[in-house]
Amino acid sequence: MPTVDNRDSGDSFTVEALPLRADLLRVAYRYTRNAADAEELVQETYLSAWTSYGTYQPGTNIRAWLVRILVNNWVNSYRKSTRRVRETLSGCLAHEPAVHAMTATPSAEDVVLRDHTDEAVKRSVARLPTGFQAVIFYADICDYTLKEVAAIQSIPLGTAMSRRHRGLQRLRTQLGTPDTQPSVR
Incomplete structure (x- = not known):
C-alpha cells in the first residue's frame, strides 16, 4: 500500500x-x-x-x-x-433491578408471546398465508437476517421485508394486541 x-x-x-x-x-x-x-x-x-x-x-x-x-x-x-461469544451476566447481578433497568424494552412480539398461550400463537401463525409463515419462521424464530431469509426463500429482499411486516401486523390483529410501533422522528 x-x-x-x-x-x-x-x-x-x-x-x-x-x-x-x-x-x-x-x-x-x-x-x-x-x-x-x-x-x-x-x-x-x-x-x-x-x-x-x-x-x-x-x-x-x-x-x-x-x-x-x-x-x-x-x-x-x-x-x-x-x-464473538455472547457475554451475559450471571449469578446475583442478573437479579439486581439496576441491571434490568439497563435492558431494552420488550418488543411487541415479546409482549404478545408473554400474554398468550403457545397454542393461540401457533393457531394464529397457521392462519397466515404460507409465504408470511415462512418469513416469520426464519426471521423471528430462527433469527436469520431478512437478507438471509430472502436468499433461503429465493425472493427479493423487499418482498421478505414486506411479508414479515404484514405477517406481524396480521398476528397482532389476530391476537388482539394494539399495533404499538415506536414513532420515528
Whole structure:
C-alpha cells in the first residue's frame, strides 16, 4: 500500500473529505441504528481514509470513496461481533433491578408471546398465508437476517421485508394486541 505524505495532502483532505461528515453520519446511522455507534464508525472511516488518502484519485467522487470505506469498516466490525461469544451476566447481578433497568424494552412480539398461550400463537401463525409463515419462521424464530431469509426463500429482499411486516401486523390483529410501533422522528 502506498504511503501518503500527510503534510502535502492534509489541506486537500480537509477541504474535500471533512465537509462530508454529516452525510457519512446519516449513512452510518442507517447501518448501526445507534448514534454513538454511528459516530464511532465515522471516526474509524476518517482514520482509514486519512491513512490511505494516497490511493485516492483526485477528481473522482470522494463521497463514494468515503462511503465505501465506511461500509467496509461496518462489515468488518459486524463480522467480528458475530464471531464473538455472547457475554451475559450471571449469578446475583442478573437479579439486581439496576441491571434490568439497563435492558431494552420488550418488543411487541415479546409482549404478545408473554400474554398468550403457545397454542393461540401457533393457531394464529397457521392462519397466515404460507409465504408470511415462512418469513416469520426464519426471521423471528430462527433469527436469520431478512437478507438471509430472502436468499433461503429465493425472493427479493423487499418482498421478505414486506411479508414479515404484514405477517406481524396480521398476528397482532389476530391476537388482539394494539399495533404499538415506536414513532420515528
